[in-house]
Amino acid sequence: MARSALLNVMVSAAVKAGKSLVRDFNEVENLQVSRKGPADFVSKADLRAEQIVFDELRKARPTYAFLMEEGGQVAGTDGQHTWIVDPLDGTTNFLHSIPLFAVAIALQRGDEIVASVIYNPVMDEMFTAEKGGGAWLADRKRLRVAGRRHLSDAVVSTGIKTQGTSNDALQLRQLASINPAVAGIRRGGSISIDMAWLAAGRFDALWEAGLQPWDVAPGFLMIREAGGLVTDFAGQPGSVWNGQVVAGNETLQGALLKEIKSIK
The missing domain is CATH 3.40.190.80 (D-Maltodextrin-Binding Protein; domain 2)
Known part of the structure; x- marks a missing residue:
């Protein structure tokens, strides 16, 4: 699958944030033994990842609005486009060194979601979708829901x-x-x-x-x-x-x- 320019921007932001999360995830494993625990550290990791996504997307599309889990709403001048961002979906997993978490980004145009990225950085699995263009894993495997009937x-x-x-x-x-x-x-x-x-x-x-x-x-x-x-x-x-x-x-x-x- 050939990615659109828009999807390339989203993938790049997710990968960059994912690298930050993986570095912090490796530190969380060490913090598990501390009496205080890693909760505050994880919160900072979440915020770091969100800032990376925000900076990358804002640089590429400066007029688009944002709706973010941590940062809330940020207005844009475009009027039609909003980035919807969860920089660390699976925080409790992250906190307990369970490698199931994701950077998740969607783009809403008007009332429709038109593009999305879900990236698990530990497994290095990149899921993408664009309206009318299908859903894909790593740009090579087109995704289809299972066919079971019962x-x-x-x-x-x-x-x-x-x-x-x-x-x-x-x-x-x-x-x-x-x-x-x-x-x-x-x-x-x-x-x-x-x-x-x-x-x-x-x-x-x-x-x-x-x-x-x-x-x-x-x-x-x-x-x-x-x-x-x-x-x-x-x-x-x-x-x-x-x-x-x-x-x-x-x-x-x-x-x-x-x-x-x-x-x-």
């Missing part, structure tokens, strides 16, 4: 929020209901990687709630460009703004959505 054969991904959130009890009911209906449930700790892996056919379906736009936007486009379907829990067309995702191929997404709708 939930009983499906490995399904989800996220489990920390204790004390308002929907703890609902999540437990969902797990109790969905677990016996599927081949397995996985909780990877990075929704961006979960969505990229679904697009790549590694996961068959996924569901999660309580998400922010920077959690959803990069994987949202990737799944659609890989032939998948994304809705919210009500079955309405998915939006990066409503915090809910149910995704998979058309058959499995419908079956998983039916399960979720039945859980009150």
Whole structure:
């Protein structure tokens, strides 16, 4: 696949931020033994990565706006384009030396996500997508969602929020209901990687709630460009703004959505 100039900018920013995170990740492993723990260090690593992404994207497209997990909104003069950035999706994994985390970047044009990058720097896996151009791994392998047709054969991904959130009890009911209906449930700790892996056919379906736009936007486009379907829990067309995702191929997404709708 020949990347567009726009996607090249995004990939370059993700790789540069990823190198910074890998250096810090190696330090986190050493900090695990300290009594204070590495939480403050990880926060600084997150901010460093975000600043790198911001600087690279702003240099390339100075008129575009930003929506960032750490830095919030930064206005642009363009009026049509917004970068949506999660510089470290999978912070808890990073904190515990688990090598599943990503730099995730999406570009919104008007009301649509038109380009996205999800980069796991430890595994050096670069997932990209552009509207109408498909979803790809390392520019060589075109991504397609898995073709399984039955939930009983499906490995399904989800996220489990920390204790004390308002929907703890609902999540437990969902797990109790969905677990016996599927081949397995996985909780990877990075929704961006979960969505990229679904697009790549590694996961068959996924569901999660309580998400922010920077959690959803990069994987949202990737799944659609890989032939998948994304809705919210009500079955309405998915939006990066409503915090809910149910995704998979058309058959499995419908079956998983039916399960979720039945859980009150």
